[in-house]
Amino acid sequence: MTDERTPRERVVEAADELFYARGVQAVGMDAVREAAGVPLKRIYAMFGSKEDLLVTVLQQRRETWDAGLAAAGDRATTPREQILAIFDFLDDWFHEPTFRGCAFINTFGEVGPASAPAADVVREQKQAFRDHVARLVAEAGAPARLAPQIAILAEGAQTTAAISGDTSTARHARAAAETLLDAAGG
The missing domain is CATH 1.10.357.10 (Tetracycline Repressor, domain 2)
Structure with a gap:
């Protein structure tokens, strides 16, 4: 089964789940990267911060x-x-x-x-x-x-x-x- 979501959608969904479950300050961008399966450099290209x-x-x-x-x-x-x-x-x-x-x-x-x-x-x-x-x-x-x-x-x-x-x-x-x-x- 392939994931048909775009990398942007995967990042936003992962960040949403993590921020909601753990809190914004407790979640680093590495956790978002890992959960989304998108390289950190690509995440920062999509979202400047x-x-x-x-x-x-x-x-x-x-x-x-x-x-x-x-x-x-x-x-x-x-x-x-x-x-x-x-x-x-x-x-x-x-x-x-x-x-x-x-x-x-x-x-x-x-x-x-x-x-x-x-x-x-x-x-x-x-x-x-x-x-x-x-x-x-x-x-x-x-x-x-x-x-x-x-x-x-x-x-x-x-x-x-x-x-x-x-x-x-x-x-x-x-x-x-x-x-x-x-x-x-x-």
Whole structure:
């Protein structure tokens, strides 16, 4: 069986898995080279630095997150159900054996302002998520003040599940979101 992924795809996938499992700072480029099976010189030709590779990994994670969120929402028929589907999406993710929390939160906590490009990608992803929730809240006819509350429930569920290992946090956050929607008439 041949590996049909390009060297770039192999490097990004290997770096993503390693950064997510071990942390960005704990993973050297030699580990990425070994996992990807791509020479270090070639990796640096594709990505000028580890930071460039990290930014690419985060951008790919954002695409994966957005696609998963969209797929969960596509199964819902109303804006309210789409809001609640966010928590169903999280619940499925929390049950994956490789779940280690939000890669964006983890990365920001680890490299934060020391890597402005990575921090920018994290901030953009978090803002895009808040915007997505705000759009759904508006479509549900609920007050705008509900959007940041629901977004915080989702973010908090990710962090709590990662730290506690309690996969039920998404279901608890979903119940809280339902309560908020009911109270707001949404």
